[in-house]
Structure formats: C-alpha cells, structure tokens
Amino acid sequence: MVLEILKERRSIRKYQDKPVEKEKIDKLLQAALLSPSSVDSQPWRFIVIEEKEELQELARSKTGGSSFLADAALAIVVCADPDASDVWVEDASIAAFSIQLTAQSLGLGSCWIQIRNRRHDEETKSEDFVRDYLNIPDYIRVDSIISLGYPGEEKDFYTKDDADFAKVYQGKYGEKFN
Numbered sequence: 001m002v003l004e005i006l007k008e009r010r011s012i013r014k015y016q017d018k019p020v021e022k023e024k025i026d027k028l029l030q031a032a033l034l035s036p037s038s039v040d041s042q043p044w045r046f047i048v049i050e051e052k053e054e055l056q057e058l059a060r061s062k063t064g065g066s067s068f069l070a071d072a073a074l075a076i077v078v079c080a081d082p083d084a085s086d087v088w089v090e091d092a093s094i095a096a097f098s099i100q101l102t103a104q105s106l107g108l109g110s111c112w113i114q115i116r117n118r119r120h121d122e123e124t125k126s127e128d129f130v131r132d133y134l135n136i137p138d139y140i141r142v143d144s145i146i147s148l149g150y151p152g153e154e155k156d157f158y159t160k161d162d163a164d165f166a167k168v169y170q171g172k173y174g175e176k177f178n
C-alpha cells in the first residue's frame, strides 16, 4: 500500500558500499518518467550518476546538506526545460518524489538534495556549479539531486501520530477538521 511506503520512507544520508542493480535503476527511471505533469508536458530530464568521482564532485554542490552524496551508490539529477512547462518546478518535484517512493519500495534509501535556489559559494549558485560540471545546457534548469543507495542507517518509521492533523481544516480555512 502506498501509505505504508510513505510511512516507512525517511531521508537516508548514509549508504552501504554496495551498487544498485541496473534493474532497480531502470525501475526508478520508469517511476520518474511515468509521473504526472501539467498538460502532459513532461519537461523533465534526468542524469544518472554512478561514477564515484562524479558523486564526490556533486557532493560539493552546496555549502551544506549535500556532502553525504559522496558515499551514495547513485544519484539522479533532476532537471527540466522551463520552455516546456510554466510549472516545471512542480513537474520536476513530482518526478523526484516518485523516484524516492519507488526507491523505498525497492529497499533503497534516498534523500532529496535541493539545488534550485541554493548556493555553491558566495559567487556561484548550486545550479551553475552542477550545470557546468555535467554539461547541462544554459536553458535547462536543475531542480534537485536525489541521492540513492542501500541504507547504511536506520530511522524510525512514521506512524499516524506523526501526521499533524491540526494543519487540516474542515469546510473553511481555520475550522477544525473532524
């Protein structure tokens, strides 16, 4: 059940030193490519990264929150063509989360690494750092990188008690959900 997968999924930032099988990578990409998008525009592009040297370099994309990528087995860089969709951020984000949910269902851990609107350093945006390193054309935007691998850490699953129903209203904004 998808709800069970959602409860079990946590951000995993430590990975076993074990490659992800090609069949699983193929399934992760199917999940991304079969995601819904505005007017079926499918503006996304994905770059699969398995080379250690590339993972280590991409781990330097941001001032914080990306270093663990160096020890991941795999990364999928999530990009989009903004000319193909005026809501490319939403389209790319849904595809990125499809990858994360499918990873969980395949026994893999994952973590979202935000690239858009983040900085590599004072002079360089994370997007430009990633774009330069991976030869991404100027007109293509980089949304995020999903780090992936067999989990090297355990985290508590979520339960229904973790779902903050105070943020849900009934009928009108602010009215208690019952």
Ligand SMILES: Cc1cc2nc3c(=O)[nH]c(=O)nc-3n(C[C@H](O)[C@H](O)[C@H](O)COP(=O)(O)O)c2cc1C
Pocket: 009, 010, 011, 012, 013, 064, 065, 066, 111, 112, 113, 114, 115
């Ligand atoms: C849009 C978005 C951006 C995120 N950016 C990062 C990031 O750059 N680095 C990181 O380590 N985690 C990142 N995360 C993961 C969140 O920190 C994590 O989902 C949140 O703390 C909840 O923990 P959980 O994923 O274990 O439920 C991001 C998550 C989302 C949805």
